[in-house]
Amino acid sequence: MFFASDNGGPVHPQIMQAIAAANDGHVLSYGNDPLTQQAVEMIRELFEAPEAVVRLVATGTAANALILSTMAQPWQTIFCTPLAHIHADECNAPELFTGGAKLTLTGTDGAKMTPDTLGQAITRIGWRGINAPQPGAVSLTQVTEMGTLYTLDELKALSAIARAHDLPVHLDGARFANACAALGCTAAEMTWKAGIDAVSFGGTKNGCMAVEAAVFFDPAVAREFDLRRKRGAHLFSKHRYLAAQMQGYLQDGLWLDLARMANERAAQLATGLRAAGVDFVCEPQANMIFARLPRSEHQRLMSGGGVYYTEDGDPWHGPDDEMLMGRFVCDWSVTEDDVDRFLQLVTG
Numbered sequence: 346m347f348f349a350s351d352n353g354g355p356v357h358p359q360i361m362q363a364i365a366a367a368n369d370g371h372v373l374s375y376g377n378d379p380l381t382q383q384a385v386e387m388i389r390e391l392f393e394a395p396e397a398v399v400r401l402v403a404t405g406t407a408a409n410a411l412i413l414s415t416m417a418q419p420w421q422t423i424f425c426t427p428l429a430h431i432h433a434d435e436c437n438a439p440e441l442f443t444g445g446a447k448l449t450l451t452g453t454d455g456a457k458m459t460p461d462t463l464g465q466a467i468t469r470i471g472w473r474g475i476n477a478p479q480p481g482a483v484s485l486t487q488v489t490e491m492g493t494l495y496t497l498d499e500l501k502a503l504s505a506i507a508r509a510h511d512l513p514v515h516l517d518g519a520r521f522a523n524a525c526a527a528l529g530c531t532a533a534e535m536t537w538k539a540g541i542d543a544v545s546f547g548g549t550k551n552g553c554m555a556v557e558a559a560v561f562f563d564p565a566v567a568r569e570f571d572l573r574r575k576r577g578a579h580l581f582s583k584h585r586y587l588a589a590q591m592q593g594y595l596q597d598g599l600w601l602d603l604a605r606m607a608n609e610r611a612a613q614l615a616t617g618l619r620a621a622g623v624d625f626v627c628e629p630q631a632n633m634i635f636a637r638l639p640r641s642e643h644q645r646l647m648s649g650g651g652v653y654y655t656e657d658g659d660p661w662h663g664p665d666d667e668m669l670m671g672r673f674v675c676d677w678s679v680t681e682d683d684v685d686r687f688l689q690l691v692t693g
């Protein structure tokens with residue numbers, strides 16, 4: 346009954362096998378090996394972008410911060426939501442890697458921004474001249490940090506606003522596969538066809554061991570990214586093991602199958618919680634559910650073996666009847682039985 350994070354699950358056997366298969370003999374290091382080239386080509390094919398620059402790193406924070414460092418200068422600002430992982434959960438890595446660019450927060454509803462909130466945030470800063478932070482880039486998250494989704498039209502509308510102000514758009518796709526599975530769209534439709542310039546394409550949360558791809562649709566940034574990745578200590582020498590994960594992940598559509606499995610388990614959990622009268626903070630759309638329960642109920646569920654986090658308060662200290670927001674995340678390995686057992690616990 347593990348719903349704490351989609352990082353908490355095991356590596357999928359197909360990916361483990363790909364790593365084991367790569368573990369033979371000598372190859373050139375730092376990404377100059379055939380497996381890296383193969384993984385790059387598979388990602389280009391997935392995104393229908395033969396010219397895309399694809400680089401592998403081991404964490405989502407590295408992918409986000411390094412991509413953003415190529416998009417924003419130290420005197421600029423990056424527009425994101427208050428709940429954006431780059432703002433709330435990366436210990437200021439984007440500010441560090443950009444050499445001091447700041448983040449400007451806009452939008453809140455379900456961790457999304459709207460064309461209006463984004464447009465207003467840009468114009469509020471943009472007209473002020475040399476004393477103000479200069480608009481630099483826009484960063485969106487899909488699936489959002491609240492488990493919601495931007496529709497393709499919403500992504501297009503936001504990137505159109507960014508484009509009107511000459512700003513590039515980054516997509517934090519730590520849960521990219523879950524979003525594609527939920528929207529039933531292609532990787533290309535959710536990125537460059539919707540005006541996205543670069544994406545952090547996640548693997549770790551969806552069955553890989555530790556790999557994310559930075560994908561740029563403008564090849565001009567390749568050299569700068571490479572220098573920044575090395576200087577930022579994120580160029581792996583034994584690169585084939587990152588590549589092997591991506592190759593195993595993409596082989597035969599595994600990436601999408603795993604995301605569908607995770608989304609289905611979250612839908613099963615949401616249906617059961619709803620039937621039990623539990624209130625959702627926002628409508629679950631992929632593999633994460635945010636639900637309000639009294640502290641005493643969290644204590645009962647956690648003592649009964651449910652593993653998950655509360656987001657806005659300590660579940661063990663405070664008034665019994667205080668409502669706390671629980672975060673329930675399903676990864677590919679959560680079973681129907683896990684969800685059933687947890688729901689039995691909920692209904693007592």
Ligand SMILES: Cc1ncc(COP(=O)(O)O)c(C=O)c1O
Nearest residue numbers: 404405406407430486490517519
């Ligand atoms: C929205 C989002 N972006 C990025 C990440 C990547 O984080 P990490 O650097 O821990 O791999 C996460 C992981 O929690 C996330 O939820």
